[in-house]
Amino acid sequence: MTGSSHEFQDIEEATTALQSQPDNKTRRYDRQLRLWAASGQSALESSRILVISASATSSSVLKNLVLPGIGHFTILDHASVSHSDAGNNFFLEGFKSIGKSRAEEAVRLLSELNDGVEGKADTRTLESILDTQPEWFATFTLVITHNLEQTILEKLSSLLWSDDTYPPLAVIRSAGFLAEFFIQFHEHNIIESHSETSPSLRIDKPFPALLEHALSLDLSSMDPTEHGHIPYVTILVRALEDWKKKHDGNPPKSYAEKKEFKQGILALKVKYDEENFDEAEAQAYRCWSETKVPSEISALFSDPRLASLGPTSPPFFHLLAALRDFTLLPPYALPLSPTLPDMKSDTNNYIHLQRLYKTQAEEEKRVFKSLLTVPIEDSLVDSLVKNAHALQIMQGKKWGTFDSEKSALVNSLSVSPKETSTHLALSALFTLLSRQPDIPPTEEALRTEIQSVIGQGVELPEQLDDALGEIVRAPTAELPNVAAFLGGMVAQEVIKIITKQYVPANGYCVIDLIETWTGVIGN
């Protein structure tokens, strides 16, 4: 007894160190870490966000960035709190805030949401900074504006577009129930796109160990229980190999052959209720869908930066070059993914198959790594190999480019009339307001402006009437629910940009909350 209690003390000590309970930060962020993991969280925590104006909408965006834990935010706003701000913006202290600095009040209240985030108010004017200190913008990860006056917005977007050391710019515009946002970025590379398509299992090009395993099975004299638990992958590899032997090494090609192949699989059943064979029949298409490099991925290989790769090139392009070189080797495919999907099987068979895939995937990763010309962190290599089938290089556009391309606008008007109409109406509104800030625009004036943008001869769709009607009714009003909605939408896309995970919207995301729809145009 004494012995055992001593022993338990030891074990108790041993366990205190390993009480694997997470710290408070992990607990606080638990539900989001399950979405974007530590790497995404780390990117968020090192980000610095600049928000221009403390409107209800931009405060809503910020709220949704402060809660998940960005590193720092600055609100740039020289205005003081008005009555309608007080009734509209939850992140002001109601009437107590009236007359005080909007930036300071909003920073104070937003900072309360998360003491891990640093907030700063800046009451200078944007004009003065653009004129005297343009390099200041380069200290931020991303800049967000809401209903910023047209001329100064053009100036800001041109500056941030002028050099790729400047951060992306999110431009939000809203009027009543209508809104749009656009994220201007130079280029956005995504490894972890969290794609819903799964990589090839290489059933048509089985690696040697898989082929050997499939051929080693004695299907006819196998134990019936065992027979009912062969995973479909194994069944298909075997059936395809048997088929090829009888067909000059070719897979099933014609419809009749494919049908025959499927019937052949079902004929292998020894009992009618063997679900694994049903599954194999359902998955038989994998035998004739050739495993090759997806065209979207091979398109990335022609990126000019691969040709001029040097030690200072970003790791992404070193990885991409190694990936290209990998696909030049047999079997001319992307590295094998180590993960197997679920399938009808028992533990033994499944685990055996899983091990074959893991071993092969490890081997291919080793080959991949040997093709790298610079040292790269293992975790990044792992991530790339795992997501190779869904890599993305997104090319961004400068804000406003779309509006200067008449033919693109005209084309968009016919393909997406309501989205394009709403976009044109919002653009016209801000153009007119910048010319005559104090005169609410008429429907006629807006229509004339739009016509001059897209060309006099172009017929305007009837959807434009609705958009213009709404804008004339509520040209500058900010409804709290629209602000809340936009706050969520924009923050969501900003998080995708910062974490470099998931695929963000590219183009103008146009929103109509009268009819409840969103659409993306101009990409």
Next chain:
Amino acid sequence: MNSPGPVNSPKNSSRYSHARAILGPELSKRLPETRVLLVGAGGIGCELLKNIVLTGFGHITLLDLDTIDLSNLNRQFLFRKKDIKQSKALVAAQTAGAFNPNVHINPIHGNIKEPQFDIEWFQQFDVVLNALDNLDARRHVNKMCMAAQVPLVESGTAGYLGQVQPLLKDRSECFDCIPKPTPTSFPVCTIRSTPSQPIHCIVWAKSYLLPQLFGEDENAGTELDDAEKQGENAQEIATLRREAQAFKAVRTALRSESTAADASRMAFQKVFNSDVLNLLSMADMWRSRVPPQPLDFDAIKEGQFKLKHQASNTANPPANGKSIPRKNGSAKGKHEPTNGNNVEPSGSQNGAGLKDQRALSLQDNLALFVSSTNRLAARLQTGKEDTISFDKDDDDTLDFVTAAANLRSAAYGIERKTRWEVKEMAGNIIPAIATTNAIISGLIVLQALHLLRKSYSALKNVHLQFKPTVPLSTINMCPPNPKCGICRDTYAKVLCDPFKVTLGEFVDGILGDGEGEGQGTGKREVSVYEDKRVLSDPDWDDNNARTLESLNVTRGKFLTIVDEEGEWGTISVALGVLPADYPTSGPAFILPSPLPKPPRQVRPSTPPPPAPSLKRSAPDDDDVSEIEPSSKRLKTNGDVTSPNKKRKLDEDGLILLDSANDKMLDEDVIEID
């Protein structure tokens, strides 16, 4: 100048100037009188409360039974660290109420299913907004709103996905018109003797071992009886019965201070050694399966134990790719920064210090098993708790389930999981972020405004989806499912004293004499149910003379009257209480006027199938009361509520698997690395 009270301030009108411009004068004038019920003050609820306060809804009742947890703070922005453990409803009302003194918020810390929240209570609201995280409460509110004819906006989120659905009786489908997938259950024998996936071991640890050791002292016999009836292997069942008996000794040891120190070893010895040996003695079972391996406490502790099964070594490396255990933490492992700025150095792949994501060795798992068992035992010995059940936020139970599941996995050659993964699988955790909740809450209010304005053509079911090119997808509202067992019933309300009214009187009163307008259908052959209990049928009227109270049919419940001939639709009668000033001499119930008259059913030309209808068949036996009612609902293909088959939105907080073999928890749902 002191600012005058906001209510009298002439400037107060500017508070709503934006809203008025947009909502139009008519609706914005009505808003201050509008009464809203908001059910839930969690992720969606906080956002929604802010929105409806800003929009200017005058009277808000906010109900939530939950208290605040640290893991809420990444999105439930009305709460601060100092509010942890407080009532969500009260704190949310306090924080949001301060913003607009013209809005009356009535917070209730309670369960929406309590009887006082009866049909009359629901009828006081102009609109109900659901911000719930579980299927059961959602169904309940849906039914109450259908009965009370109050418009409802239903919603849910999961990670980047979300949905909003406006519901109105007879105009749209209701929440229950489309059957909701029910959580997968596993065959008892898979859990108890032949696990093959990590989830089987986790379910075993959470739902079997933990209750056996720390739960109520019940002989788990009924479950085995059922399994036997279902035709599961009789010999196996017998072994499991013997196993159950032996738990007694361990339970006793855990509850006594003198023996508790040894209890963890006893528990280990029993479940990971002797139970495994017992199972091994049934050679038949292992003919086509790999037999489990009994574990040895001391050998594992000394690091001498050799696992036969290699699979256990394939445990996923920690998600961040670092496998070096971080053992340098202090006892509690807290690293709270003191400067109020806990931003870690940038560039680290390891930003959020995920120490529960490291893979645990067999030795680690044993140590964790011992320490968590001791911690749980100590809690029982203080006498403050009689029983302990699993709670994902209770670290002792989570550690216990992690360790026990992993030890079992080791014995069976199944992949082991990290504490982080076990938490997600055992706690049915789904990701939740501020952005999605903000988007969904904005949409909820817009749909609510459409409902209040009765602009029914503008109502839409909205889904927030994964596609970057079309963030929102909207579909027009669907008409009610004619076979729905909830919204196709004809509802009525009866205020009564259940101590005085008998079942017979009640039913006769509702059916009326059928003579003339408003006099009901007249007497006919009916069966009467309360939920799934049959109270009477045409051949069985024993209960007719009993009072409703003696049949446990009381306030907040429904009596359902089903026409035996299938000629008339079903009547559901909601029970309320008599008004306080009701004369004691009056009749013991107030019938509705007119009496309910359900639509005539179109009778099928062929006789109906053996089950009387999809709606209410008599339960087969007594213990089905816990079974989800979905089994009696129409099955339809294509679940419109799930943009992604793997992630059902029906139940925020619950991951629903499609099949027992579904491995989504292993690889599909959330890629942590």
